[in-house]
Structures are given as C-alpha cells and as structure tokens.
Amino acid sequence: MLVLRSSPTSPFGRKVKIAASELGLTDRIEVVMADTNDPSESLRQQNPLGKIPTLVLEDGTTLFDSRVVVEYLDALAGGGKIIPTGTTRFAQLRLQALADGICDAGLLQVYEGRFRPEEGRNANWLAHQDGKIGRALATLEADPPASEGRPQIGEIALACALGYLDLRFEGKWRAAHPRLVAWLDAFAARVPSFESTRFKG
Template sequence: MQLRSSPASPFGRKVKIAAHYLGLSDRITVVPADTNDPQDSLRSQNPLGKIPVLLLDDGTALYDSRVILDYLDMLAGGGRIIPGGTARYEVLTRLALADGIMDASLLRVYEGRFRDPEHHSARWLEIQTGKVERGLAEFERRAGTFDPSLDAGSIALACALGYLDLRFAGAWRNDHPGLLAWLTEFEAGVPSFSLTRPA
C-alpha cells in the first residue's frame, strides 16, 4: 500500500501512528504529495486534492484520514482503535472534535500562506481561532475522563496538539494543564508520536 501525505500533515500523521500501532507500517510506503502542484497525481487519486490518500494494492484510493483509520483497524482485525458498541461513538466524537481543531488550524495557516496580507480577513481568523479555542476547552474539561490509551480519538487529539506546537509555537500549553499532562503521558506510551514528529 502507498500513503500519499506530507511530513507536516497532522492528518497523515494520524495514519502513520495508527499503522505503527496496528503493526501495519511495514506494509505501507509513504509517498510524498504536493497539494499545490496540479501535476501531482494526487488530484487523480483524490478529486479534492487533499491528503492523506491510501492507495491499496488493487489501485483503490481511500480518503480521508477517518476512512483510512477505519480501514486499517479492519485490516488489523477490528476493534483495535475504533471499538464496537456504544464506546465506538465516544471515540468517533473525540475524533471528530480533534479533526475539527486540525481543520480550523489549517485554515488559519492557509489564510497567511495563500492570501496576500492586504486581503487577510481578521473576522475569518477570529472564527477559526474560536473553533480551536472551544475545542481545546472541551478537551481540557474532559481531560480526566478519557485515558491516553491508543484509540482513533486519542491519536487525533495528539496530532492536533502536535500541529498546534508546530504551527503556533505551542501557545495552547499555557492554558491547558490537563491536556498537557495527557499529551505527556500519551507521548511516553506511544513511541510513534515522536517518530512521526515533523522535522
């Protein structure tokens, strides 16, 4: 299998951590993708031109990262990072919230990267920042209610916090002691979190 991604992508990082934990990383080759290059085959693999994309041996392309995590979990026997029963929805809800933090953070980065300074929208940045802040506040409030065991929601949260460290100098750490303690424990127990940290 091939994983189309880039080193800084928090969504690609989710897949790499999951693959490592599930014992599937030796079956996946990471192939860099450039979302800004119209000549990159990524756009034929995912019409949205977004990463990550997992290319199966038969040529099937799976996207987005949530679908890929579900597929990898199934491939590893099921119930490893996405449990069954009612616990499934608690994990998937945390996954959705962490993904939302990543989405909003990416939009903040893109505002500075792809729009000329004179066209930056303070209102747009405020909206995206609000999403991040509310998401972090919810995770901080719940930090003691879920442990750093490896499931899809925890992987996504760790990657969201890692992306905030990468792009926003870890400013979240000052006001979220519960999350900071949670991430410290997660990192200590999940070696692939450090191994997948962007250089």
C-alpha cells in the same frame, strides 16, 4: 504494498501513520510524499479532491480522507483494535471529530496567511477559526480523555491536533491548558510513534 500519499507536516497523515504503527501495519505501507499545490501531482488522479492523506490500495483503488483510511486499516488488522465496536465507539468517533475540527480550523488559519496577501487577510475569519479551537480546547481541558492501554482513534487524533498546534502556532495553547499538556505528555510516553512521526524540519 499499500501506498500512503501524505506530507511530513500533515496532522491527518500523522494520524494515519500512528494508527498504522499501533496496528502493526507499518511494514505494509509505503509513504510517498505528495505536493497538494502542484497541478501536475498524481495525487489529483488518485483523489479528485487533491487532498492528503490518500491511501492507494494494492489494486490501484484509493481511500480518503483520514477517517476512512484509519477505519480501513483497523479492519485490515482484524477490527476493533483502535476503533471500538462496543459502547465506547461513538465517544471515540466524537473525540476524533473534535480533534479533526481543531486541525481543520488551524489549517484554515495557516492557509489564510500562506495564500492571501497580508492586506487582504480577513481578521474576522481568522478570529472565527480561532474561536473553534479555543472552545474545543476548553472542552477537552475540562475533561481530558483517559490515557491508558492501547490508544484509540480519538486519542490519536487529539494528540495529532495538539502536535499541529505546537508546530504551526508555537505551542501557545499550552499555557492555558495544563491538564491537556499532562495528557499529551502521558500519550507521548506510551506511544513511541507519536515522537517518530513528529515533523523535525
């Protein structure tokens, strides 16, 4: 049995869970909660960076980060299932990188508020991260990805990024990005695991 160390709110963990579902591997993976802030957490032995998601293989070796984990799962399922091998490969990897960048910038804003006292928060730093998200969303709004057939890794990553913005930033992105809203609605309708992996706390 593979073991996925993650948390219910992690957009990167959610990406792995959706990928596993689309690849028919859910029954082969046990999801085990990880607390990245706990110094005694075994995650720090499984992944020296202490980050999630981390996948523990059956022989005890580990894989991280989410991009490596989903590539492993795709190969385990036979290859070329959610990560294309042909001409669309790099378009999907680019989309994944853009979506992951949205998550990274959002996480940095969340951490600034969570770990730094209010009087010490850096407004310029927060604006810098918000600018990354704004530019990425504008690029995607101008040309949303296709939404048909089995979802590819870039689309899965984008759905998780938008879901994270809904979770942590009250969905404020939606008002200015109607085409992305429509895209996410269509994605959710054809990918049931998007809803089943949504944090409901």
